[in-house]
Amino acid sequence: MSAPALIPTLVVDDDREVAGIHTGFLLAHGAFDVVGAAHTGARALELAEALRPRLVLLDIHLPDMTGIDVLRTLRNRPGEPLDVIAITAARELDTVRAAVAGGVLHYLVKPFSAAVLGQRLDSYVAYRRELDTHAADGSAALDQGRIDQLLRTTAGSGAGGAGAPSGTATIVTPKGLSAPTLEAVMLDLRGHGRGTSASDVAERLGMARVSARRYLEFLVSRGQARIVPQYGSAGRPEKFYVWTDGASRG
Numbered sequence: 001m002s003a004p005a006l007i008p009t010l011v012v013d014d015d016r017e018v019a020g021i022h023t024g025f026l027l028a029h030g031a032f033d034v035v036g037a038a039h040t041g042a043r044a045l046e047l048a049e050a051l052r053p054r055l056v057l058l059d060i061h062l063p064d065m066t067g068i069d070v071l072r073t074l075r076n077r078p079g080e081p082l083d084v085i086a087i088t089a090a091r092e093l094d095t096v097r098a099a100v101a102g103g104v105l106h107y108l109v110k111p112f113s114a115a116v117l118g119q120r121l122d123s124y125v126a127y128r129r130e131l132d133t134h135a136a137d138g139s140a141a142l143d144q145g146r147i148d149q150l151l152r153t154t155a156g157s158g159a160g161g162a163g164a165p166s167g168t169a170t171i172v173t174p175k176g177l178s179a180p181t182l183e184a185v186m187l188d189l190r191g192h193g194r195g196t197s198a199s200d201v202a203e204r205l206g207m208a209r210v211s212a213r214r215y216l217e218f219l220v221s222r223g224q225a226r227i228v229p230q231y232g233s234a235g236r237p238e239k240f241y242v243w244t245d246g247a248s249r250g
Contacts, residue, residue, distance in 0.1 A: 006033035007128060010053040012044040012070070013037075013087070014062050022057055022087065025117060031125045041065035045073055053082060055124065058104075060088035060095060068095065071102040083128075085120060093204055096187055100180040107183045123179070177218060181207070185215040186224070186243075195228050195240035216241045 009032045013019040019037045026032040035051045038044035041062045048056065056074070060067035071084055086099050089110040099107055105127070106120045188201055202212035219225035223244065230240045 004031070004129065004132075007031055007055055007125070008033050008035045008051065008053045009055040009057065010035060010044065010047055010051060011037045011057045012039075012041075012062070012067070013057075013059040014039050015059075018059075025114065026057075026121070029118070029121055031121070039063075041067070041070045044070050048074060048082070049077070052079075054128070055083045055085065057087050058084050060086060060090040060099070066095075068098045068102065071099065071104065075102060083124070085124065087117075091187060091191065093188065096184045097206065100184050104180055106179060107187070109187060177215060181205075181211075182215055182218070185212065186219065189216070189219065189225060189241060189243045193243070195230070195242040197230075197238055197240055201241075219243075 009026055011019050011022050011026070011034055013022065016039060019039065023034045023037060026034050032055070035053055036047040038047050039062075041064050044056070044058070044062075047053075058067045058070060062070070067086065067088065067090075071086075074082060074084065084102070084104045086104045086107045087110065088108070090096075091109055096107060105124060108117065108120060184205055185201060188204055189196065192200075198213035198216055199209050201207075201216065202209040205212065216225060220227060220241070225241045226244050228240045228242050230238050
């Protein structure tokens with residue numbers, strides 16, 4: 001059996017040195033072919049049109065336009081949709097929400113470790129292989145089970161990709177949890193060091209309280225958050241969630 005085709009990838013970052021680091025990491029991974037690098041939004045759109053990559057690693061802070069503008073333009077262009085992973089220092093809630101609404105598969109906040117980037121790339125490779133497998137089956141429509149499997153793989157349930165760094169772990173999310181929303185909840189939780197309630201997370205992210213609680217409880221189950229009871233004037237404790245950054249393995 002022939003080896004899977006490399007995934008053509010465009011790297012977009014205003015910092016040439018950072019773009020070079022990301023390029024080197026992608027090439028070292030073994031599943032990606034970096035077809036171009038852009039340092040402005042306009043150049044990113046030009047290269048995306050000319051090179052037709054499958055994946056874009058997109059910075060949000062660009063000198064001529066925001067990465068959100070680039071994302072929206074890419075989403076509105078004709079032809080096969082491409083996948084986007086946001087890699088940025090932008091932590092503003094509105095930016096995260098716009099990126100999630102624009103369909104980014106992952107939202108990574110700088111600085112992050114090589115292991116974290118490796119996890120996201122591994123899950124993306126597994127996602128692409130699932131798509132290619134379904135396309136090879138020749139069926140235009142997917143049943144609910146296959147759709148659920150694709151969503152789980154996007155969230156990181158796939159096996160590690162070729163050339164992945166040792167010691168990386170994939171994130172397995174239950175049905176009904178999306179990777180971009182999970183990362184938005186994680187980002188919000190990290191921004192409130194003293195803790196926050198599910199109601200407050202829901203209000204800030206524009207989601208239902210029950211949904212916010214599911215994501216927070218998932219983080220607790222992975223050791224990335226802990227629960228601290230907060231007692232109000234009536235004496236009834238309310239769950240506050242505090243970020244711990246102690247991700248479990250496996």
